[in-house]
Amino acid sequence: xxxxxxxxxxxxxxxxxxxxxxxxxxxxxxxxxxxxxxxxxxxxxxxxxxxxxxxxxxxxxxxxxxxxxxxxxxxxxxxxxxxxxxxxxxxxxxxxxxxxxxxxxxxxxxxxxxxxxxxxxxxxxxxxxxxxxxxxxxxxxxxxxxxxxxxxxxxxxxxxxxxxxxxxxxxxxxxxxxxxxxxxxxxxxxxxxxxxxxxxxxxxxxxxxxxxxxxxxxxxxxxxxxxxxxxxxxxxxxxxxxxxxxxxxxx
Amino acid sequence: xxxxxxxxxxxxxxxxxxxxxxxxxxxxxxxxxxxxxxxxxxxxxxxxxxxxxxxxxxxxxxxxxxxxxxxxxxxxxxxxxxxxxxxxxxxxxxxxxxxxxxxxxxxxxxxxxxxxxxxxxxxxxxxxxxxxxxxxxxxxxxxxxxxxxxxxxxxxxxxxxxxxxxxxxxxxxxxxxxxxxxxxxxxxxxxxxxxxxxxxxxxxxxxxxxxxxxxxxxxxxxxxxxxxxxxxxxxxxxxxxxxxxxxxxxxxxxxxxxxxxxxxxxxxxxxxxxxxxxxxxxxxxxxxxxxxxxxxxxxxxxxxxxxxxxxxxxxxxxxxxxxxxxxxxxxxxxxxxxxxxxxxxxxxxxxxxxxxxxxxxxxxxxxxxxxxxxx
Numbered sequence: 200x201x202x203x204x205x206x207x208x209x210x211x212x213x214x215x216x217x218x219x220x221x222x223x224x225x226x227x228x229x230x231x232x233x234x235x236x237x238x239x240x241x242x243x244x245x246x247x248x249x250x251x252x253x254x255x256x257x258x259x260x261x262x263x264x265x266x267x268x269x270x271x272x273x274x275x276x277x278x279x280x281x282x283x284x285x286x287x288x289x290x291x292x293x294x295x296x297x298x299x300x301x302x303x304x305x306x307x308x309x310x311x312x313x314x315x316x317x318x319x320x321x322x323x324x325x326x327x328x329x330x331x332x333x334x335x336x337x338x339x340x341x342x343x344x345x346x347x348x349x350x351x352x353x354x355x356x357x358x359x360x361x362x363x364x365x366x367x368x369x370x371x372x373x374x375x376x377x378x379x380x381x382x383x384x385x386x387x388x389x390x391x392x393x394x395x396x397x398x399x400x401x402x403x404x405x406x407x408x409x410x411x412x413x414x415x416x417x418x419x420x421x422x423x424x425x426x427x428x429x430x431x432x433x434x435x436x437x438x439x440x441x442x443x444x445x446x447x448x449x450x
Numbered sequence: 451x452x453x454x455x456x457x458x459x460x461x462x463x464x465x466x467x468x469x470x471x472x473x474x475x476x477x478x479x480x481x482x483x484x485x486x487x488x489x490x491x492x493x494x495x496x497x498x499x500x501x502x503x504x505x506x507x508x509x510x511x512x513x514x515x516x517x518x519x520x521x522x523x524x525x526x527x528x529x530x531x532x533x534x535x536x537x538x539x540x541x542x543x544x545x546x547x548x549x550x551x552x553x554x555x556x557x558x559x560x561x562x563x564x565x566x567x568x569x570x571x572x573x574x575x576x577x578x579x580x581x582x583x584x585x586x587x588x589x590x591x592x593x594x595x596x597x598x599x600x601x602x603x604x605x606x607x608x609x610x611x612x613x614x615x616x617x618x619x620x621x622x623x624x625x626x627x628x629x630x631x632x633x634x635x636x637x638x639x640x641x642x643x644x645x646x647x648x649x650x651x652x653x654x655x656x657x658x659x660x661x662x663x664x665x666x667x668x669x670x671x672x673x674x675x676x677x678x679x680x681x682x683x684x685x686x687x688x689x690x691x692x693x694x695x696x697x698x699x700x701x702x703x704x705x706x707x708x709x710x711x712x713x714x715x716x717x718x719x720x721x722x723x724x725x726x727x728x729x730x731x732x733x734x735x736x737x738x739x740x741x742x743x744x745x746x747x748x749x750x751x752x753x754x755x756x757x758x759x760x761x762x763x764x765x766x767x768x769x770x771x772x773x774x775x776x777x778x779x780x781x782x783x784x785x786x787x788x789x790x791x792x793x794x795x796x797x798x799x800x801x802x803x804x805x806x807x808x809x810x811x812x813x814x815x816x817x818x819x820x821x822x823x824x825x
Contacts, residue, residue: 246775258489258779265770282768291625297570298559317559318482318552320492321570327626329767332489333552335482335779383481383552436768440625 220416229307231417235449238411241279248406254365257337261388284330284388285444292322313380336382369393463803470796473789477549491784496550501755503543508647510536511610530591530815536584538804569620576613614643627762628698645675649747656741669740705761722750
């Protein structure tokens with residue numbers, strides 16, 4: 200008879216790690232993420248959780264999951280690679296921004312000042328991971344019939360979701376509309392900074408059904424992420440570009 | 451220029467600007483939403499037009515090089531015309547690139563919050579510097595301030611070299627795009643600018659000066675530059691293919707054999723290279739044929755800019771990324787929409803307008819110098 204040993208859910212451990220990081224010296228915090236590709240089942244829950252959390256419009260995505268098909272029939276396998284922003288420590292997107300609209304926060308997260316960004320998209324081309332998307336001002340409700348006053352009209356539908364201000368970067372952004380940031384801006388994953396500051400893990404981490412995404416303070420020797428960094432399966436994407444990503448993959 | 455042609459071209463340019471104004475207004479109101487661009491192909495016709503017109507502006511740079519580096523003093527007669535050429539083409543370049551910004555109204559941030567690590571900041575600085583230098587040169591010719599000319603011309607040499615080089619450097623540092631990420635790119639941009647700008651200047655010299663000697667001489671310079679450019683281009687393709695990096699060969703294949711193969715083979719190779727080379731070699735003594743051959747080179751250079759900007763972006767940064775989250779703004783393809791083409795019509799017409807009204811608003815810049823040889 201098999202017996203399953205009791206094991207702590209990694210989310211509980213990471214939550215504890217997060218609490219410890221927030222209670223310590225902020226200067227001693229460097230957020231890192233580790234994605235176990237062997238555990239990722241390609242459910243896209245993280246992608247959707249991120250879209251919902253950050254109220255992303257159509258065509259803007261922070262964490263797509265890339266599927267790879269390996270082998271030939273009958274020996275075929277699928278492999279998945281969630282691709283958030285790598286939060287590079289030597290970030291090419293920061294260097295090319297002509298107006299200093301993108302920069303590092305003290306915890307190593309690359310952030311965008313939406314009210315400064317001119318929308319030149321140089322950062323989009325500078326990122327070798329394709330991790331930035333531009334907000335072209337698309338609306339999910341663009342083709343919803345417009346019936347003023349009706350409950351399910353374009354406006355009503357938009358108010359139900361799209362017009363809600365996103366809480367990105369810990370700010371309440373003005374109601375989405377023409378010419379207002381973040382429309383026209385470069386947008387990217389920011390490790391859900393607004394959640395971190397209130398003690399919540401990023402949406403992609405909590406929504407991962409396979410517990411394939413780990414998050415924590417890379418400077419905390421007791422954190423789960425530090426434990427995982429010690430495994431021989433650790434790798435980073437496109438290391439040859441010397442971008443020094445803060446996102447690691449377990450192969 | 452004959453009065454009849456001048457009036458016809460003036461009407462054509464006004465009609466073009468009127469039609470193109472729709473695209474400009476749409477871009478001003480709707481911003482990026484009005485374009486067919488996407489996040490994986492973030493640069494399109496706006497950037498192509500910018501590169502095209504900034505290249506044409508190098509006609510002024512070529513004249514200064516010929517006069518002050520090679521000591522060919524006879525070309526100094528073209529300096530006033532070249533100054534006007536720079537002003538007109540730089541204005542034509544700035545319109546599409548400014549409209550290409552997601553927030554064009556924040557352009558002031560270049561001044562209030564510059565990042566001097568960014569090539570774009572330096573592009574802005576040198577673009578402005580070159581414009582100011584040539585505006586002062588134009589003013590000096592108009593006001594007869596001859597003492598200003600030499601220092602301004604000498605200053606324009608390093609500024610011009612930096613400006614045209616930085617436009618190449620701008621792309622060369624983008625490591626994700628293998629065919630841009632080459633030390634050859636800044637050099638190619640300098641040669642490309644001199645070639646296309648020199649070609650346009652040759653044509654304008656014929657139109658406004660009818661000076662066969664100068665046209666012939668410029669034609670020879672343009673031919674030499676064309677050979678150098680084609681050599682550099684061939685080297686780039688050869689290294690790209692032999693280097694055998696997937697991203698490079700994919701981008702080159704898309705350029706040479708992809709859906710827009712006609713842009714490369716027909717517009718660039720046939721119209722912009724082989725026909726002008728043949729005409730310049732065979733009829734290089736004929737001012738008219740030389741001028742029109744150079745116009746072919748200048749106009750067909752649009753193909754070079756299209757082939758530089760687009761195919762490189764059609765190769766994804768990560769394989770499968772475009773299939774991971776599907777949306778029309780997340781595709782590895784781009785076809786400019788009507789509004790974007792109309793912006794192109796507007797700026798091209800604006801350029802034409804600039805050259806048609808030039809002799810009327812600044813006759814001093816178009817006057818032939820005494821003793822200048824004529825046809």
